[in-house]
Amino acid sequence: MKGTIFEKIIKQHSSNAENVVSDEVISIRIDNLLLPDNCVMPIFELLEYTKIKPVHKNIYVALTNFHYQYEQNYSINQRKIIDYAKKYNFQVLENHKGIWNINLLELNKIASGSTFLVRDSTVNFFAPLNNLNISSGIQDLFKSITTGYHDYLIPEIIKVNLEGTIQPNINGKNIALLLKKELSSLTQHRPYLIEFSGALLPKLTANDLFTLSLHHYTMNRAAFMFPPLPQFNNLKNGVYPDADAEYSKIFNFDLSKTTPLIDVNGYISEVTEISGEKIDKVYIGNSVGGLLDDLEFLAKILSKHKVSVPTYIIPASTKILEQAVVKDYIRPIIEAGCTLITPATGLCSAINDIIPVAGEKILATGYNDLSVQVREIIKDFYNCSIDTAVATAIKGEITTLNQLVRSIEG
């Protein structure tokens, strides 16, 4: 892994990382820490019990809506968490303001080349910022809180090169589904990290890159890394790979001919292959499809068409919802017949406040894996891009946006 972005960040954060080799444990300095509320109470209890004081300064606590997990006394626990957070000087990200990833992104705290440790693998969302994101258990978090360091089990480093020019109706979701399909063989026994490269990256939107990063879930939880990109203004201060950087494997993809894809219960196919299948409900947002440019896109489409099946729209954060109201994106969405759901962190498959009825066919834009939490009561779970989701909501059956436009024009 000589010359990789990964190796450089590890060396910048370790005093004894002369030779960074996969499968070894190296102690690295952690720049930022986040504790979701479903793990923070045991950590506070450990701090109280051991009397060891936190040494880390950049610690965030994310409050979430976990009522779907049948938590008892959840609101009481949350009040306790807020009190402890004040005592230990941890910054609280409130659940009603949206998903924590977006809230933290809006605070602009995660820098290029930094390290970020979280007990939640959605931390990979931040990968496009050219930093190293690590998901760990409670014990590792406690160590980092009390020492500032993390004993990191070094993964294998794989390069994925993305080239070509994508079609207008292809976005980060489709790229993620394509990679899930093509890289499924990587579901192997050694931990690995994917470094992305290629001329396509600067052509993608920030939304595409964040969406792609959230889908590391579908690729054996591999962590992602990206080079500095113009979308994030880090070309001058970012960490670049060497031209002759060494990777254990290299995969090349030309995405010029990629067509809209859909994941049906874990199997990925072209949307056109299953066009016409009836859908009962559509969920768009929050983690994928809930950013401001997504709402702008939805407003544009839905100002001309009404939805024909129950369709729920979830903005990713309160700030995004406020901006969307100011820009008048929400009015056409509601006038088209959609139901607006308030932003909240919780079940990221975009079903925060809704309990699906048994046997329903549900289509959502969220990242697929979390859908298993409700899959048992859903007949079929469809996962696709916002383009396909809104077209399907309008027609009431699976369709691409191009197919919808052609059928209306025809």
Added chain:
Amino acid sequence: MIENKKELIDGIALKIEGLISAKDIVSNDFTESYHNISKTIPFEKKMPTFIDDVFSKNILVADENFGFASSKELPAFSLYRHGVKAVIAKSFFSGFYKNAFNIGLLCLYANTDYIDDGDELSINLRLGFIQNHTKLLGIKVKPTKKYFYNLYINGGLINTIIKEVQNV
């Protein structure tokens, strides 16, 4: 010479076939939360008899990539809490492996084709060797890295940190 009793483990194999994800160990339908740890039952759907079986068979034997698909500590903690002394598998998901040692649960890489459910086993961690008394076989174990060995001997990461703080 073996000095630490934790390096010698005797037990009966509880073999589970096929790929086992973290969600097979602790169902995600119920909770991923630490608050409900006492309510989690390992293999509730995959192996409903686990709770009864683990009383007599306390060395879990598995196949490839054991515990994949979660970096959370709950699956390892739940096995440990319900009496599993060690997990032997052909390979482990790195997140599970690290979390297991962090709580003091021993994980060993070995060819588990030579172990069947109910086999009587003795693990010698120092020598990197498993004796299968039922089949009269010796099975080599991939050496455990010193970092993980120390975590196991110390009883997990929190105990290690407390010891380090007390020594300062």
